[in-house]
Amino acid sequence: MTKTLAIIGARLNSSRLAGKHLLPLQCDAMGHTQPIISHILNRLKQCKTINTIELATTADEFNQPLIDWAQLNALACIPFLGDVNDLMGRLDIIIKRQQPDFIVYICGDCPLIDPDFIDHALTALVASDRDTITLKESVLSLHEGMAFYSKEGWNKLMAVSTSAMSREHVGYGDKLNPVLRALAIDDCGDYSKVSHRISVDTQADYRFMAEIYRRWYLSHHIDTIVSLSWVQDELLKDPVLFAINAHVKQKAADKNYSKASIYCHLGPQIGLGHFKRSELVTDALQEYLSIGVTIHAYSETGQKVDSSSNIVWHENEQALLATLNEDLNPLILLDFHPSFINLELLKNGLSQLAKRGIKRIGIDKMVPLLDELDWLFIPSFNSPEHHPKISAGWKNYLFSPIPQTEKQAQILVLTGGSDALGYGQKLPMMLDSIDSSWPILWVQGPLAPAPLLAKDSSIVVKQNPENLKELIAESEIILSCYGLSLFESIYGKAATLLLPPKHLCDKAELIALKQEECCLISNSLKEAKSMLQQLLTKSELRNSLQNKATRVFESHQGVQALIDDIRRLLGTAI
Known part of the structure; x- marks a missing residue:
């Protein structure tokens, strides 16, 4: 009997959307939810050609919730003890233990993998003498998040996966040094009518997927899975749905992306607006420019706020500004209320950044620091002064999406x-x-x-x-x-x-x-x-x-206005 192993690759340490695999998606008409990875597992269980399913994650504390989830769902998972970035090694140790004839690698951020296509592709691969499958050049498709290999093909791929990038990205070794014999197949249906992201890698992707699942279970039974052909039809008829994550830029495996830091504060006197805006800007930088962002925050009372962003909490203002002085990221954004920050210390920090050629962008009320900034973005209709380094206006307001609904x-x-x-x-x-x-x-x-x-x-x-x-x-x-x-x-x-x-x-x-x-x-x-x-x-x-x-608000651009300003400021550096 042919043994086919499906491996779900997942780590909660995503640079763009930490913890994404456990984010909830609706699973019935009552609004109950299951995490993204549960939906993926449910879809794999519908495949007729898969014998065994296992989760591949790492043995660090950050991923313990994934390990706990696997145990709760009776899914095999032996956490990988090696390099956390060595995805190929993480998969190979499972494959050596399981000794399958065929392998399906499933990205743990794609809750729309299609069971019919998986069965279709595996059936074709098993009947052939090839190492992997690919779609014919003339075929356009929505499918994402899957890779198929024979055992021999996987061993060939491991042999050429010697660079850091090829160890971190499944299949990249074959792009650098082609060794796999691929079987070109047709799709299992017509998914060529629209091109769109169906992986969850950013907040915008998650909003899109949450809306897809919400709509499906409004009119479908709990025992059903979201149909990919239905998703295609929804995208074709609803431009608002399409636009939710149409702007997200896919990260390339062979490119090192810029990093940025955002510094902000919050508290009873300061309010929460600076922090919330920093989260929004973080999402925009990741989605539009693929820039990895760390938020450095100081809370007046020490009270931390839950967030999906990468946050470093500082004990006090001095610790926050000390970190700013030593920051090496090429882009720094600051969102402070000038009445609640030591301006002299902040100016000194910005001067140090300028000496290292770091671009410095202020957000909102930071006119007192204008001389120390490369750009000041004011998300307001009102600017206290006109200056060539200041952008302001109704178009600049930074909002997360507000749905259209009846009053x-x-x-x-x-x-x-x-x-x-x-x-x-x-x-x-x-x-x-x-x-x-x-x-x-x-x-x-x-x-x-x-x-x-x-x-x-x-x-x-x-x-x-x-x-x-x-x-x-x-x-x-x-x-x-x-x-x-x-x-x-x-x-x-x-x-x-x-x-x-x-x-x-x-x-x-x-x-x-x-x-x-x-x-x-x-x-x-x-x-x-x-x-x-x-x-x-x-x-x-x-x-x-x-x-x-x-x-x-008829000319409102929101985060797009800020992104355009950052592009102009950084030029070819992004």
């Missing part, structure tokens, strides 16, 4: 990640005094204290909700403090009321914002109450604000 008669309250202005103490009382049947949702940020609610309050508190973007998209009226949440609300076409901003922005900026007429601006809670009552009773006022919101 609901509800009030959403956004007081920021830390409620730095303390609205949780007084605002609930004002909201409870409003004569309205509209439900009120209060978003409590991850660093914010709980709002002070009366026992009979009708306000519903959502503590750091994962679906915040959906809440913004669906809410007819939003009350927001000044900051990213305000402009996300405007961008989400809500009738938006700015709560008294106090010290968060200067008078000139408020005057400029008022001239845009895209939100209401209150100077006190008493005035905010009056404005909210107007919004609730006057649909024409809500419609006007929503129309103005569309106008101010």
Whole structure:
């Protein structure tokens, strides 16, 4: 009997999306989920030509959750003790132990591998005398994440996989020194109608895949698997779905990519905006430019925030700036509030970076450091001064995607990640005094204290909700403090009321914002109450604000504007 071994290769140390194999994807109409790698295993179990399945991962502590998952799912896994980058060695030790006749290597980040194609390819390979299979030159296909070898073919590949790159990337040794006899086959179906990424290597890829799985299980039974031909049809008819990760740049196996560092801070006084924006910029650099990014962060209170990005947490500001002084990455981005950082120490650090030829980009309110920066990107409609090194405007706002959905008669309250202005103490009382049947949702940020609610309050508190973007998209009226949440609300076409901003922005900026007429601006809670009552009773006022919101963001580019600036700054260095 022919023995065919499928090996799933997976490590949680991905430079672009750490922990991706255990990210959840929907598995039924009720919204229950399974990790990406579970969906891959389920799809392999449907293959008729595979006898044995094993997980190939490494024996470091970071990958222990994968090892635990394999044990829980009765999947064979003996963690590799060798070099963590030696993927070929990691697979070969399994193959030597299992002694299969044929091998299928499965990338652990592709939850749309097609069982029919795997059976089709293996059947053809088994019936031939060749070492591997490939699609005929005339065939275009969506398939990703699979490689097929006979035992003899695998041994040939191992023999020529001697360089670091060929040990790290399956099949790359044959590109450098072709030794494999390939059987060219037709596809098992027509997957040539669209070209699109179906691997999960970035946040955008994950958003795409999560949406694919969500749509499938809205109308399909839990026992089914997502059909790749259905995915192709969805991509053809829905440009919004297509665009989710169409911009992601595939990393080449033979190229060393640039690296970058982002420095930021967060806390009750500082807020969470600088950190969240750093995460967004990290994703953009990885997706558009394949630049590996490390975020260096300092928290006022020492409280860390969960993140899928590569984060180095520093004990204090001095430790953070000391690391900055010694950073060797060719690109450094800084996202600090200048009122909460030692500017002299920061200037000294930037001077050291300049001597090493490192490019330095500031984000947002860093005009005081302009002389020490190569570029200042202000994600705001308002720039305090005009300068050839400054980019600003409505086009620059940095938002993660906000879905398009029908508005609901509800009030959403956004007081920021830390409620730095303390609205949780007084605002609930004002909201409870409003004569309205509209439900009120209060978003409590991850660093914010709980709002002070009366026992009979009708306000519903959502503590750091994962679906915040959906809440913004669906809410007819939003009350927001000044900051990213305000402009996300405007961008989400809500009738938006700015709560008294106090010290968060200067008078000139408020005057400029008022001239845009895209939100209401209150100077006190008493005035905010009056404005909210107007919004609730006057649909024409809500419609006007929503129309103005569309106008101010009609030229919005978001992260693309920042990426274009970085490309120009780095030139051929990327």
